[in-house]
Amino acid sequence: MKFKQAQSLINIANLLQCEFVGDEQFQVLGMNEIHVVEPGDIVFVDHPKYYDKALNSAATIILINKKVDCPEGKALLISEDPFRDFNTLTKHFNPFQSSNAAIAASAKIGLHTIIQPNCFIGNNVVIGQNCLIHSNVSIYDNTVIGNNVIIHAGTILGADAFYYKKREDGFDQLISGGRVVIADNVGIGALCTIDKGVTGDTTIGEGTKLDNQVHVGHDTVIGKKCLIASQTGIAGCVIIEDEVTIWGQVGTTSGITIGKKAVILGQTGVTKSVEGGKSYFGTPIEESREKLKQLANIKKIPELLQKLK
Numbered sequence: 001m002k003f004k005q006a007q008s009l010i011n012i013a014n015l016l017q018c019e020f021v022g023d024e025q026f027q028v029l030g031m032n033e034i035h036v037v038e039p040g041d042i043v044f045v046d047h048p049k050y051y052d053k054a055l056n057s058a059a060t061i062i063l064i065n066k067k068v069d070c071p072e073g074k075a076l077l078i079s080e081d082p083f084r085d086f087n088t089l090t091k092h093f094n095p096f097q098s099s100n101a102a103i104a105a106s107a108k109i110g111l112h113t114i115i116q117p118n119c120f121i122g123n124n125v126v127i128g129q130n131c132l133i134h135s136n137v138s139i140y141d142n143t144v145i146g147n148n149v150i151i152h153a154g155t156i157l158g159a160d161a162f163y164y165k166k167r168e169d170g171f172d173q174l175i176s177g178g179r180v181v182i183a184d185n186v187g188i189g190a191l192c193t194i195d196k197g198v199t200g201d202t203t204i205g206e207g208t209k210l211d212n213q214v215h216v217g218h219d220t221v222i223g224k225k226c227l228i229a230s231q232t233g234i235a236g237c238v239i240i241e242d243e244v245t246i247w248g249q250v251g252t253t254s255g256i257t258i259g260k261k262a263v264i265l266g267q268t269g270v271t272k273s274v275e276g277g278k279s280y281f282g283t284p285i286e287e288s289r290e291k292l293k294q295l296a297n298i299k300k301i302p303e304l305l306q307k308l309k
Contacts, residue, residue: 001177001199002030003093009061009075012042015092016085021067022075028061031089032199033219035237035255042089044082083165087175090199094177097123097141110147122158128184140196146184152212154191157182161198161218161236174198176218183207189214189230205242217254229266241276263288 010024029040034050037043037059044063045054054062055071062070063077063085070076079085103109103121110129115121120138127133128147137151140158151157157180164171178197182188182204189212196202197219204216205224214228217236222228224242232246235254240246244258247266258264259276269283281288 001032001090001094003028006040009077012061012089013077016077016079016088018080018085019067019078020076021070021078022061026061026075030199031086031093032059033237034059036200036219042077042086044079044086046082083172083174087172090175090177099123104141116153134190140180143180143182143196145182146186146206148185149182149187151188152190152192155188156193158196159193161195163198163218163236178202178219180204183224186210192216195236211248223260244276 007028008024009020009022009026009028012028013020027040028042031042032038034043034054034057037057039058039060041059042061042063043054043057043059045051046065051068060074061077062074063079063082065079065082067078099122102119104123104125106123107121107125109127112129113127113131115133116135118136119133122139122141124142125139127145128149130147131145131149133151134153136154138156143158160176161174163174176196176198178200180194180196181201183206185207186204187209189210191212192210192214194202194216195218200219202216202219203221205222205226207224208222208226210228211230213231215233217234217238219236220234220238222240223244226240226244228246229248231248232250235252237255238252239257241258241260243261246264249267250264250270252270256270257273258270259274261277262274263279264270265279265281265288268281268285271284274280274285279288280286282291
């Protein structure tokens with residue numbers, strides 16, 4: 001998430017009421033999670049296990065809960081609770097805006113786009129030309145939709161990320177300040193949910209088609225011309241490359257990559273990254289040919305035991 005105007009390190013420190021290390025005029029351009037940070041971004045870290053990863057990332061401002069040696073060309077914000085203060089920044093630079101209309105005044109809708117009754121179109125939403133948005137679709141703030149997109153009834157674009165920190169008295173949610181971006185010619189079935197990014201974009205590539213009841217987690221990037229069948233659940237921060245086919249009731253873990261033109265057969269648990277151009281099946285996931293051989297061999301076990309008697 002980039003700020004509308006560049007900030008100085010001292011301005012951010014004053015906002016958070018925290019100590020800082022570095023030039024007080026050090027430029028701060030935005031904030032992001034570790035997997036999408038760029039120079040000028042703030043990243044937060046609150047566990048020693050991940051200090052080195054954050055300090056050596058592309059981020060140039062580290063929101064951290066301990067004073068450590070600051071790498072050259074970077075700055076530190078010393079916070080008692082980096083998770084809480086990251087939320088403070090999101091609320092300050094991207095505050096929630098209520099809407100008193102079914103279609104917000106700031107929404108932009110292209111020519112020949114049809115929006116059926118009982119839809120909600122949030123603040124700063126952009127919808128392209130020749131789209132068809134069926135009834136009871138909710139499109140949250142800042143979502144971007146291309147041309148020739150069809151979205152079926154009951155789908156929700158832009159819900160918050162499922163991202164929590166456990167506290168003694170319950171769970172704190174990491175506030176989502178990102179977007180959903182839908183490219184041209186995408187088809188989205190009924191009752192799908194696509195969560196917005198925490199700080200970046202959840203993206204559906206050109207020509208991709210989602211069946212009914214598909215869930216896409218925060219910051220996931222789905223490529224072009226993918227087919228994803230019903231009741232598939234895709235976790236956050238997943239990369240699905242172009243022309244991937246995912247059949248029904250597949251589930252994935254977070255932070256993995258599914259390679260170009262891979263085929264994931266139904267009810268597979270995608271527990272790790274997989275190469276493109278191959279077919280996969282089972283939990284844990286394996287190449288389908290190998291997995292099916294294993295299942296065939298298991299069926300032979302009673303016969304083999306009988307022979308041993």
